Amino acid sequence: MPEQTSLPPPIWLPLAESAIARLRRHEPLRGTDKDKDANGDRDTDEDDGERPPYQLTPRGRLLTEMLVTSGAIDRHHPDDRAALRESGADPEAIDLTSGAHRPGVWVHPHRLLLAIRIAALIGTQGALARWLAPGAVTILAGIDDAGALKKLLRQAFLPETWRASRYQDDGDPTKPTLFVAAPEVQGSGHVTTPAEARFTAAIGRVLEEAGPVLITLPSGYRIPNKVAELLPPVQELPDLDTDILITLLRHTHSATGRIDEVTVRAALPDDAALATLTPGALQIALRAETAHTVAERIAQLLRNSAPTAPRSGPDLDAMTGTSKALTTARRMVSDLQGWQRGEVAWSELSRSLLLYGPPGTGKTWLARAMANAAGISCVQASYGEWQAAGHLGDLLREMRRSFEHARETAPC
Incomplete structure (x- = not known):
């Protein structure tokens, strides 16, 4: 596979490509009527010897791709490449013979990703033999x-x-x-x-x-x-990173096994951020049309979910005492941190707390301390501020604005 960047391919790539080529043998052509289960797998759990009715070279690659690799032909004229990019298409992913920009043989992304992560863990055929x-x-x-x-x-x-x-x-x-x-x-x-x-x-x-x-x-x-x-x-299993995602996109968003890798890499966040991407968020991102738009969607999803850095202010750990309010606040923060780590379900948390008392007793101070301890934003509003806006309609408008601000700065 020709490289579009000076970066060396990961050592596990040949093992991953071999595994994906074998997975393709168990799948039908995209759009054909084959029984599938909820995960996109064939119903049978055994290899019955069937092969999908498509023509590939002995190594499972399209003839046009082999010609590009050898330098016999270029994929597109430079002007055509620029025009394709301007239209939102990926010139690397489009097969010249058919005009298709998605793989003819569909393997479910979750199976592809698992195969790539296993290959990244094992490394090489020699390491697999030791397994x-x-x-x-x-x-x-x-x-x-x-x-x-x-x-x-x-x-x-x-x-x-x-x-x-x-x-x-x-x-x-x-x-x-x-x-x-x-x-x-x-x-x-x-x-x-x-x-x-x-x-x-x-x-x-x-x-x-x-x-x-x-x-x-x-x-x-x-x-x-x-x-x-x-x-x-x-x-x-290795966390999702740029190399793993690039390999996945070559087989989900290309008819040639190639993508505009330079553009995709530039749009992706760093590996530390990719490692925090949830399976659900990745699934949403993969619904985008091209590899580049997948990368942009991932970057947007991670920006929206990134926790706001704790602001200066009260420190929950520095507070002393065993009051019911303080004990409850600590328990809620501990539960929230467990949920952030994936150890408890959201439905198992105590998600609200009502503190009451006269002004100056520390209600807002405690709320800010909870936010700092959890590493999230604290959105502060009051009935007095809402009422100061004017009549009832103005009050309701300001109230809605406060909650809209909370949604925009989630988690908070």
Whole structure:
């Protein structure tokens, strides 16, 4: 793949591209009538040997793309490129033979992203071979759907003759197997005590097998200490960064495997900001038409959600005493910080607090201290200020303005 920048490609890119090419073999042409589940996957969980009816080169690349790579042709005349950019199109992403600007074979973005992150974690084919060596044990955290992971590994990473399974008690016992152990997760993401006991037993069972073992953990879950001390360190999937996102966009927003990378990189925020992007926000951004507009949308979403730096003022931690108001304020801030870290659901929080008392007793001071402790804005308003605007209509207008300001500066 030709590079548009002087940046060297990441070491994991060949493994990611190989995995994505294999995933494409399990998907139909975009827009064809094939049964899919809610995640965009084929209904069957096995490779039935079918291949979608499209023509690719032996390495899975379009002929026009190979000619561009070799320098035999340029994609567009410079004037045409400028005109395409002015119209909002991506000249790199458009296939010259068909005029299409999206991939003909659609793989759901969440599957692509998981495959890319796994490739980024593993690194190279040599490292993958070490993952699959007899006796190898890998512990991978942040996997909330172990079934989807097993399917992805089998389709995209494991050798063709391998399978991923919990047991070796069905089928051919000589067939190479990656043994996978994962806890049963409740709908809320919780692992019950009985489920944890079964998980511990499953770990013991797979460790008795001679083949490689993969133990997956859902987000926020830790293996019991008595088991963890016997196992290797836990590995985490890499956070979303520029290289991972660029690789994803090449396969979601291009018919050629190329995008206008220089423009996209310039529009993206830095890696530290990208790591904070939620799956929901990424899903919204990916609905944009081109890779560049995806990058712009991500930047906008992150700007809107970035917490305002704490202002100078009262410090909740410096306040002393055990009054009910102070105790409640500290608990609410602690809950909010837990929600920001993804440890508790919004529905589980106490989200409002009414403080009452005569002027000068510290009601506003405490509210500002809570905002500073949580790293968010504090929007202050009063009935007196609203009433000073004039009659009832003016009061209501000023009240609405205060709440609109609060929405614009969220979280606050």
